[in-house]
Amino acid sequence: MTSPPQPPPEILVVIERTARVVAQLGLEHEKLILEANRCIENAPYKPPGSKTVLEVERSGFLKSCDHPYHQVYRKKRDAYFAQCQDGVIHFLRPKFDDDDDLKPPPNRDDPPPPPHPPPDDITPIDLGLVKVTALFVARYGQQFWHALIDMPMCPHFSFLKSSDKTFSYYNGLVGLYHRVLRPFPPDADEAPLGEFFRYVQLEKLHQKVTDLHALAYGLDCMDDRDASPLAMPPSFSLMTMPHHPNQDEDDIQPQCEPDPIPPYMFPERISLEELVIIKLTAFFVSRYGQCFLRALMMREVSNPHFDFLFFRWDQRPQFPSMEPAEIRSHVFNVLVYAYSKILMPSKRANDPGFCSVVVLAVFSSRLLRLEKPKLGEGVKTRAIIDLHAFVAGVDYLAHMHEPQYSGIMSPPQRLSVMIKNLQSPLQTPHPGILVLLPLGRKLSDYPQCSRSMCSHLEYTFPQSIGPDELGVIKLTALFVTRYGMSFMEALMKIAPTEFEFLKLTHSRRALFFAFIDVYSSVLKPFTKGGDHLAMALEFFFYCLQLNKLKKGVAVMELSAFLSGVDHFAWMDVNGYSAIVAAPECRSVMMNRLTQIDTGGGLDQPPTLRTPFSFPSNYYRFSSPHDIAIIKLTAVFVARYGVRICRELKKKLDARTVLKFMEPSDELFHFYEVAVHAYSNILEGSDDADTETVIERYFHCVQWEEQKEEGSMTFDDDLYGFVEAVDCFAQLEDGYFFQMMGNIHLHLVRPCDCLYEQTSSSEPKRRKVDESSSVIEDSSTIKVWVPTVYGRKVIKIAVGSLSEKVSSLKEKIANEIQMPAKDLKLRGKEGVLKGDKSLAQNDVETGEILTLTWRISRWY
Numbered sequence: 001m002t003s004p005p006q007p008p009p010e011i012l013v014v015i016e017r018t019a020r021v022v023a024q025l026g027l028e029h030e031k032l033i034l035e036a037n038r039c040i041e042n043a044p045y046k047p048p049g050s051k052t053v054l055e056v057e058r059s060g061f062l063k064s065c066d067h068p069y070h071q072v073y074r075k076k077r078d079a080y081f082a083q084c085q086d087g088v089i090h091f092l093r094p095k096f097d098d099d100d101d102l103k104p105p106p107n108r109d110d111p112p113p114p115p116h117p118p119p120d121d122i123t124p125i126d127l128g129l130v131k132v133t134a135l136f137v138a139r140y141g142q143q144f145w146h147a148l149i150d151m152p153m154c155p156h157f158s159f160l161k162s163s164d165k166t167f168s169y170y171n172g173l174v175g176l177y178h179r180v181l182r183p184f185p186p187d188a189d190e191a192p193l194g195e196f197f198r199y200v201q202l203e204k205l206h207q208k209v210t211d212l213h214a215l216a217y218g219l220d221c222m223d224d225r226d227a228s229p230l231a232m233p234p235s236f237s238l239m240t241m242p243h244h245p246n247q248d249e250d251d252i253q254p255q256c257e258p259d260p261i262p263p264y265m266f267p268e269r270i271s272l273e274e275l276v277i278i279k280l281t282a283f284f285v286s287r288y289g290q291c292f293l294r295a296l297m298m299r300e301v302s303n304p305h306f307d308f309l310f311f312r313w314d315q316r317p318q319f320p321s322m323e324p325a326e327i328r329s330h331v332f333n334v335l336v337y338a339y340s341k342i343l344m345p346s347k348r349a350n351d352p353g354f355c356s357v358v359v360l361a362v363f364s365s366r367l368l369r370l371e372k373p374k375l376g377e378g379v380k381t382r383a384i385i386d387l388h389a390f391v392a393g394v395d396y397l398a399h400m401h402e403p404q405y406s407g408i409m410s411p412p413q414r415l416s417v418m419i420k421n422l423q424s425p426l427q428t429p430h431p432g433i434l435v436l437l438p439l440g441r442k443l444s445d446y447p448q449c450s451r452s453m454c455s456h457l458e459y460t461f462p463q464s465i466g467p468d469e470l471g472v473i474k475l476t477a478l479f480v481t482r483y484g485m486s487f488m489e490a491l492m493k494i495a496p497t498e499f500e501f502l503k504l505t506h507s508r509r510a511l512f513f514a515f516i517d518v519y520s521s522v523l524k525p526f527t528k529g530g531d532h533l534a535m536a537l538e539f540f541f542y543c544l545q546l547n548k549l550k551k552g553v554a555v556m557e558l559s560a561f562l563s564g565v566d567h568f569a570w571m572d573v574n575g576y577s578a579i580v581a582a583p584e585c586r587s588v589m590m591n592r593l594t595q596i597d598t599g600g601g602l603d604q605p606p607t608l609r610t611p612f613s614f615p616s617n618y619y620r621f622s623s624p625h626d627i628a629i630i631k632l633t634a635v636f637v638a639r640y641g642v643r644i645c646r647e648l649k650k651k652l653d654a655r656t657v658l659k660f661m662e663p664s665d666e667l668f669h670f671y672e673v674a675v676h677a678y679s680n681i682l683e684g685s686d687d688a689d690t691e692t693v694i695e696r697y698f699h700c701v702q703w704e705e706q707k708e709e710g711s712m713t714f715d716d717d718l719y720g721f722v723e724a725v726d727c728f729a730q731l732e733d734g735y736f737f738q739m740m741g742n743i744h745l746h747l748v749r750p751c752d753c754l755y756e757q758t759s760s761s762e763p764k765r766r767k768v769d770e771s772s773s774v775i776e777d778s779s780t781i782k783v784w785v786p787t788v789y790g791r792k793v794i795k796i797a798v799g800s801l802s803e804k805v806s807s808l809k810e811k812i813a814n815e816i817q818m819p820a821k822d823l824k825l826r827g828k829e830g831v832l833k834g835d836k837s838l839a840q841n842d843v844e845t846g847e848i849l850t851l852t853w854r855i856s857r858w859y
Helices: 009-025 028-041 051-058 070-083 124-149 155-160 167-178 192-200 209-217 272-299 304-310 324-340 352-371 377-401 415-423 455-460 467-483 485-494 509-519 531-544 552-572 586-597 624-640 644-651 668-679 690-706 716-721 723-732 734-740 743-747 750-754 805-816
Strands: 265-270 433-438 780-787 790-797 823-827 849-853
Touching: 009 028, 009 070, 009 192, 124 155, 124 167, 124 192, 124 209, 155 167, 192 209, 209 377, 209 415, 265 272, 265 324, 272 304, 272 324, 272 352, 272 377, 272 668, 304 324, 324 377, 324 433, 352 377, 352 668, 377 415, 455 509, 467 485, 467 509, 467 531, 467 552, 485 531, 509 552, 531 552, 531 723, 531 780, 531 790, 531 849, 552 586, 552 716, 552 723, 586 716, 624 644, 624 668, 624 690, 624 716, 624 723, 644 690, 668 723, 668 734, 690 716, 716 723, 723 734, 723 743, 780 805, 790 805, 805 823
Parallel strands: 780 849
Antiparallel strands: 265 433, 780 790, 823 849
């Protein structure tokens, strides 16, 4: 009697799993499986690439005794029945000769193993198999590893033994892929071992070696933990792969597509070139996030290859009425969602310099050959193959597990099949990939609702409130929106009597929180603390000018500071414009001051201070007006997205006012830094109408075009509009402050500006001899301390520089009525250590120390 045929590994995995489950749950479970399979087979529509349909096809051995693998299943099922003891199945022993030689893969929480190069004599087949195995082990963890070693092994898997010369290389790859791939949920009802063997196809390894290398090709260069640039993999199409003449004839057939197309699906065919650009972009966006996407969009505003980036996400898409680029935008968003479930976000995703320079260079290098004009067909084909190889691994894993992706598109072609199809001289031009998008309901079917976002403010807003009181409440709400309740608690601790409306019983407390509700739709919350919160608190008092608030000029300066954020709230927050008057620009306020002074007999007419957004540094290729336009544009781009840049350039195509938006312009870097800094401050507003946004932008620009010559200086209207957002950016982003900051903010940035070294080549100062460190002229030392009315210098009596810093802090605490533990002292050399003397902290005679609040210790 002949033995039954042995199933391939991917079917054997299904047989093993089914036999174990039936042995545990009983023979009745076979009937349940068959009934579920019949329901799936009789379904009117089966999504292309559905894993469920694939599992049904593989479990045909249950249907009939005549199935070639039925006897194999019965034999394994009966063996498992015999192994059952108290309902527990004893799993098979590993199919290796020496169990002690097997070392489990490293855990994600452990330090990663050091990378090792592959052995010099490793074959392309073995190298590809090692990479694919390491990829699956990194993605699916030790559960997959244990299932793998339970299977009958072929000699190619000897690298799993710790004594094998390839083991160190394999183990290092697992550590690398841990940093790139997300872990698969351990409790998910998935069987990745079957997918592993289906992809590897052990019986066709010589024919499928290209597919093995493609799966890990793009992931190999994604390790960016070091400061060095990302690794640049060689061109995949130029890599030497063994050629096997016995390629299956069915490999060069086009992909299977459903026929007929269901009436509730919208078909769209996308060319291989378009689709791979979308996939590559989704790959990098999933890894490097919005920082990379924003940098890419800012550089590719005029590139037609990236039209799909400049459409907002539509939750109710009407595909028949969409233009092709908008449909591709929807596909792009689906891919970003699917890829983000596979790829780990990079730890450097929020580093604008790294994303806009290093990562963008790697991305552009991938597309370079594809975007060159007048390419030969052979060069273009190789470029398309390279790009598909780069995304192959993530694309395969995403399609395997994400139904939103697998539901609209057939499984991605194996690279070996694609190469055969594209390079065959008899093959007709590739028809593209068919995408099936689900049709939603008509827009008229959705209920129209327009709910005011300011119902709380409308209920609490008093008609008789004075401008000074309203300004204080709005400014406080603005800072609390940005810096959270910790800011409010610190404010109540430092100035308990100046802000009565913060108390629980005060009638204005509800109004204060109503403004927080409004501003939270404009500003993002700040997530850091420590020095940033202390600087924000000082800057708040500096802006508030409590000792001058009853004067008209101080109230106007407060309103001018809030005008930009109020403008966004007034235009974007539903209901706000019906409650609060429209914000005024600084020029209107200045004209009112001039009219008030007419006939007043003042020696000097009152004026508003220069906005803090006015830069202190100039460059030979820029002017104050250039920087003002850059900052205004950056604020609008941060608020409404880079997609508005296309419309801006269309409107101003014949003018040079926006030339800084071209990547080749020398001011482009300033614009890019400002957009990134402001994007960390402002909430995005994707639902705003683009035409309306453009009109509002030009209205702001016309402030400068329509003003009378000499009526204003320093482009005050533009700088006033961006002042609040710009000041937050200066406080929180040191690089932005250095490039386009205002030197007056050194009052609240002592650690960054006040005590900078004059020269890095300056010789190191000698330590002071404590025995002779008596302070000259008087026994006092000057300390620059913050107060609710701004900073002031106080004098503290000390004996000599040998006095401990902790003793000096106690004296300062008694002077300003605040616990010493809540204070931090700084000198020219940085923060002073409390357990050392002034001399040991390199404090010199005549030096003025700076005191800051240590807010991080208040909670």
